[in-house]
Amino acid sequence: MGLTNQSTSIGVLKDLYRVAPASSDDLVVALAGNPNTGKSTVFNRLTGLNQHTGNWPGKTVTNARGRYKHRGKNYILVDLPGTYSLSANSVEEQTARDFLCLGNPDVTVIVTDATCLERNLNLVLQILEITDKAVVCVNLLDEAKRKKISIDLNKLSEHLGVPVIGTSARSGKGLEELKDAVEAVALGQTKTNPLRISYEDGSDMDSVVSSLVSASEKIARETVRREATPGAVRRGAETRVSAASVQSAAVEQVWNLDRDIDRILTSRALGVPIMIALLGVVFWITIAGANIPSSILADGLFRLEELLSDFILQTGAPAWVHGILVTGAFRTVAWVVSVMLPPMAIFFPLFTLLEDLGYLPRVAFNLDYFFKKACAHGKQALTMCMGFGCNAAGVISCRIIDSPRERLIATLTNNFVPCNGRFPTLIALATIFIAGNLNGPFRSVAAAASILAVIVLAVVITLLISRLLSKTILKGLPSSFTLELPPYRKPQIGQVIVRSVFDRTLFVLARAVMVAAPAGLFIWIMANIEAGDFSLLEHCARFLDPFAKLLGLDGYILMAFILGLPANEIVVPILIMSYMSQGSMLELDSLAELSRLFADNGWTWLTAVCMMLFSLNHWPCGTTLLTIRKETQSWKWTVAAFLVPTLTGIVLCFLVAQGASLLQLV
Amino acid sequence: MSKKIIPLNQLPVGALGKVAAIAAEGMERRRMLDLGLIKDTAVVSLRKSPAGDPVAYGIRGAVIALRSEEASKILVERQYQ
Numbered sequence A: 001m002g003l004t005n006q007s008t009s010i011g012v013l014k015d016l017y018r019v020a021p022a023s024s025d026d027l028v029v030a031l032a033g034n035p036n037t038g039k040s041t042v043f044n045r046l047t048g049l050n051q052h053t054g055n056w057p058g059k060t061v062t063n064a065r066g067r068y069k070h071r072g073k074n075y076i077l078v079d080l081p082g083t084y085s086l087s088a089n090s091v092e093e094q095t096a097r098d099f100l101c102l103g104n105p106d107v108t109v110i111v112t113d114a115t116c117l118e119r120n121l122n123l124v125l126q127i128l129e130i131t132d133k134a135v136v137c138v139n140l141l142d143e144a145k146r147k148k149i150s151i152d153l154n155k156l157s158e159h160l161g162v163p164v165i166g167t168s169a170r171s172g173k174g175l176e177e178l179k180d181a182v183e184a185v186a187l188g189q190t191k192t193n194p195l196r197i198s199y200e201d202g203s204d205m206d207s208v209v210s211s212l213v214s215a216s217e218k219i220a221r222e223t224v225r226r227e228a229t230p231g232a233v234r235r236g237a238e239t240r241v242s243a244a245s246v247q248s249a250a251v252e253q254v255w256n257l258d259r260d261i262d263r264i265l266t267s268r269a270l271g272v273p274i275m276i277a278l279l280g281v282v283f284w285i286t287i288a289g290a291n292i293p294s295s296i297l298a299d300g301l302f303r304l305e306e307l308l309s310d311f312i313l314q315t316g317a318p319a320w321v322h323g324i325l326v327t328g329a330f331r332t333v334a335w336v337v338s339v340m341l342p343p344m345a346i347f348f349p350l351f352t353l354l355e356d357l358g359y360l361p362r363v364a365f366n367l368d369y370f371f372k373k374a375c376a377h378g379k380q381a382l383t384m385c386m387g388f389g390c391n392a393a394g395v396i397s398c399r400i401i402d403s404p405r406e407r408l409i410a411t412l413t414n415n416f417v418p419c420n421g422r423f424p425t426l427i428a429l430a431t432i433f434i435a436g437n438l439n440g441p442f443r444s445v446a447a448a449a450s451i452l453a454v455i456v457l458a459v460v461i462t463l464l465i466s467r468l469l470s471k472t473i474l475k476g477l478p479s480s481f482t483l484e485l486p487p488y489r490k491p492q493i494g495q496v497i498v499r500s501v502f503d504r505t506l507f508v509l510a511r512a513v514m515v516a517a518p519a520g521l522f523i524w525i526m527a528n529i530e531a532g533d534f535s536l537l538e539h540c541a542r543f544l545d546p547f548a549k550l551l552g553l554d555g556y557i558l559m560a561f562i563l564g565l566p567a568n569e570i571v572v573p574i575l576i577m578s579y580m581s582q583g584s585m586l587e588l589d590s591l592a593e594l595s596r597l598f599a600d601n602g603w604t605w606l607t608a609v610c611m612m613l614f615s616l617n618h619w620p621c622g623t624t625l626l627t628i629r630k631e632t633q634s635w636k637w638t639v640a641a642f643l644v645p646t647l648t649g650i651v652l653c654f655l656v657a658q659g660a661s662l663l664q665l666v
Numbered sequence B: 001m002s003k004k005i006i007p008l009n010q011l012p013v014g015a016l017g018k019v020a021a022i023a024a025e026g027m028e029r030r031r032m033l034d035l036g037l038i039k040d041t042a043v044v045s046l047r048k049s050p051a052g053d054p055v056a057y058g059i060r061g062a063v064i065a066l067r068s069e070e071a072s073k074i075l076v077e078r079q080y081q
Helices: A039-047 A091-102 A114-130 A141-146 A153-160 A175-186 A205-223 A230-234 A236-241 A245-252 A256-265 A271-314 A319-357 A360-373 A380-389 A391-400 A404-416 A423-434 A441-471 A493-528 A536-550 A555-563 A568-580 A591-600 A605-616 A622-632 A635-662 B026-034
Strands: A027-033 A064-070 A073-079 A107-113 A134-139 A149-151 A164-166 A224-226 A482-484 B005-007 B016-022 B042-048 B055-059 B062-066 B074-079
Touching: A027 A039, A027 A091, A027 A114, A027 A175, A039 A064, A039 A073, A039 A107, A039 A134, A039 A175, A064 A175, A091 A114, A107 A114, A107 A175, A114 A134, A114 A141, A114 A149, A114 A205, A134 A153, A134 A175, A141 A149, A153 A164, A153 A205, A164 A175, A205 A224, A205 B026, A256 A271, A256 B042, A271 A319, A271 A360, A271 A441, A319 A380, A319 A423, A319 A493, A319 A568, A360 A380, A360 A441, A360 A482, A360 B062, A380 A391, A380 A404, A380 A441, A391 A404, A391 A622, A404 A441, A404 A622, A404 A635, A423 A441, A423 A568, A423 A591, A423 A605, A441 A605, A441 A635, A493 A536, A493 A555, A493 A568, A536 A555, A536 A635, A555 A568, A555 A605, A568 A591, A605 A635, A622 A635, B016 B026, B042 B074
Parallel strands: A027 A073, A027 A107, A107 A134, A134 A164
Antiparallel strands: A064 A073, A149 A224, A482 B062, B005 B074, B016 B042, B016 B074, B042 B055, B055 B062
């Protein structure tokens, strides 16, 4: 899933679960395995699709399917959610089990992590009980080599009775052999004799799991070789203590470097400050890095606008054609592309790198206590992280929370976290009004610091509202919380950056054309059709103005937010257009101009603050609302998702605006 | 030597325990078993989060964070070096 083109566009509404083979010749391959085994990487490599991979458990919450061709045959690959077991403890396990039992795949590929094979065997053995046609893929062999672990694949295959293929999917190794093995099993060329565990001790829960675990231990003992690590010497005492030597090796397996890193990243003193600092650094890189590309794009598009303008005037078309096409549609698109694209194209790759590294579960680990106090689930921290990129993706990621009550809380509050579409709004406002007097590098730092403050505020608001919700409309007790902290993995930096930048650019451009252009057109029309003394736009603005003034805003700002329902990134362009249609036809190519435009329209620092607050706390965008409707299957909760942030925003802005005027601060 | 059996959330950081019993039922129990917490499994308490809760435990080669409520239902026998 992750922050890709697929997961943040309207396409998320399509559930990719039902598999209908295009023709009866297509072979269906199910891809199962524990979370974090590189399953999605295998999927990507085989299908060439851009399903995102990331290093945190519970990642793949939507099923993805893709196709590939091998030796003339068509294969449909279905990526099941990662599960530890098929005991149907959670929606993911149910989904996986249902597909394996009822979906009738021709072959099941079980992806395992070579660095912790024993644990993975639990699921392998359970799957082998259901199906004969299986291939086990031992992935992450490169990681295993790094940790001095070697697996005897042949012996493993003997034990399990099915083909075992070793791969390093990240570097593309072993995939051809995997495809060959899949073909052989699917077509019946390889006869499998899967290991079936006998549950002699009994069929109650404990005995069943115990039998599975013992069988896994036995197999692992005979196929996995570890070289002694320096840490083992230190912990030699532990080895002597436990009954089974394999168990104590399991304790020592917790990789040393990871432990040392975590000791700092989750420490009492440094854990949270480092987190905040890291976030600050990400914002600073985004803001500072976006400056130059933004001005280049702005210059280029400005020149393009002139050319377009001349061209249209030359054709002798009426003024209104020039108006809607150039002043309306084109300019709005130009704004979105030059202002929104660079920050998004920088933030998403950075975020993806952090994801791939495996840092995000540490965030959840650090913050869980506060979420518990808010009667919410620790994994909400992860859904909020996703919300930074895109709230629609954030809402979908709420599936990682099992308990329906806590999932709803996470869904309803996801919008408090500003998505990438709102960042540039916040950045622009912060830069003009807060950092406006500073110059050079300090400006970026000050802007980053103010965004950071805004985010911290957003988190605090989320926690408070979550608590409020769990005391009122979503009452209940905290559910269980188990979170795996996966080992750190070195992200493939080059690949991630290239793929993410490309992906994001396409997304923003597509949205700019499909959403921003029509919006700009619409606004121009509204601003230039007169009804009585005023344009339609003015009528609406005047109508909203009294209420808006109470909130420290004005009618045009509120209109801009309302019209910005399809996509948050068009709020500022709409506002600019509204103001500009009132008088001087400025060419907007710098923030100084923007600052003057706002000041001319009665803005003070209070207006900027209130607008930032409202941007943070208002209704979710169209895509997000539709996603919420689909995820919750309920109009009631969708309306709630609309109202909760909106009411919060109204109350907050009201308090700030009235408070400031009472205290005569403005 | 008498056995010292304590709930996991009382296991000090850095200490080793051996699973004796699980005081949970149904889905919760199954989830814990699936994590590998069957009888006689070695568990080590690795570190606390900044706020003291949850705590990260080493279970069969994985690092799993458990809240104190969950950890209190897992009874372990303290192992001394």
